[in-house]
Amino acid sequence: MSGVVKLTKTLSDGREQIVGLQFAPDFLGRPFKSESTITAQAATSVSLCSFPKRTVENLLKKSPSLEHRLLQQTLRELDEARSWMVTLGRKTAMEKVASFLLLIVSYIDPDADPLCQTADFDLPLTRAEIADFLGLTIETVSRQLTKLRVDDVIQIEHNRHITVGSIDRLKFRAGF
Amino acid sequence: MSGVVKLTKTLSDGREQIVGLQFAPDFLGRPFKSESTITAQAATSVSLCSFPKRTVENLLKKSPSLEHRLLQQTLRELDEARSWMVTLGRKTAMEKVASFLLLIVSYIDPDADPLCQTADFDLPLTRAEIADFLGLTIETVSRQLTKLRVDDVIQIEHNRHITVGSIDRLKFRAGF
DNA sequence: CGCGCGATTGAGTGAGCTCAAGCCTCGTGG
């Protein structure tokens, strides 16, 4: 109902990768499967509404329209995951960080005027979490954010608050 | 109905990433959306059964059980995409290549005895395509395959045919 | 005040990239 949840996967030696971010009001969970290798963790304070898995599955069986909505969300998550695979596999550190900021902007302001050139928001993740999201180290994330700041593409206050002066300049850094 | 299809996304400067492989008999396409930034290409000879988008969407509207099957496949694809994100973001070149071989084994022999320690198959992709799948260069893929061969984990014949002596040794290289 | 946590910054290293040369196989045409 509110807050941000991160979905992670971990290798046996501790390397971690964030494989999804869920913003309210998404459905969270994996129906039709008894277990999953994915871990869900609150990234911010989260409030949610929880149902027994059995109940959800029965409800889905009885209501095709509910199942339809779940399908729509799952397709959207698949689109997002695949976009992110390009970022993970083919972009440089700078492009990854810029892409991440743009992603957050699009979540925070889902229906902002696409012509609006500025944005202002709090990062929902720590540097370490951003690194796990981008497949980078914390130091590299920090260096790239600093570079964006000294190049005057963004401003940073209190580590977490970001002000983007020109969305287009940020997009340029994200490598499209 | 048969063959392998690769789903790719491309950046404006030509960098390419394979974001999914589809083996028969999967459903291919993106319902409920007029366009997508994903390209589908045949990786092998492919035979398929095609319907107008409108027809499919009407069919889905009328048949909840068909929609349910589509939801199941979409959830499976999402699981696969997220597993792959860990590989792209957190694994070394050696681990990526070994993971790729294991992935192909699991597709080729969907229900092989999990205790069976050997496998024998043709790669459905060229080195260049494997590189685009793994977020590597063609040279790095080639070097890692050579290393697996020299270390006697696999044998390679005619570039495309792979024989795995010990699945467990390959799994060890894949980094779990 | 001291401590812990998160973040930044610097120096040095190395895994994977780039560029370049060469090999193998197969199909085509002389």
Added chain:
DNA sequence: CCACGAGGCTTGAGCTCACTCAATCGCGCG
């Protein structure tokens, strides 16, 4: 039957971007 060329692959040498390791900073809290 062989010469040739093209495409796919391998191998080598050198370089670079991101990683590792380490020191330091700043802030909030007990």
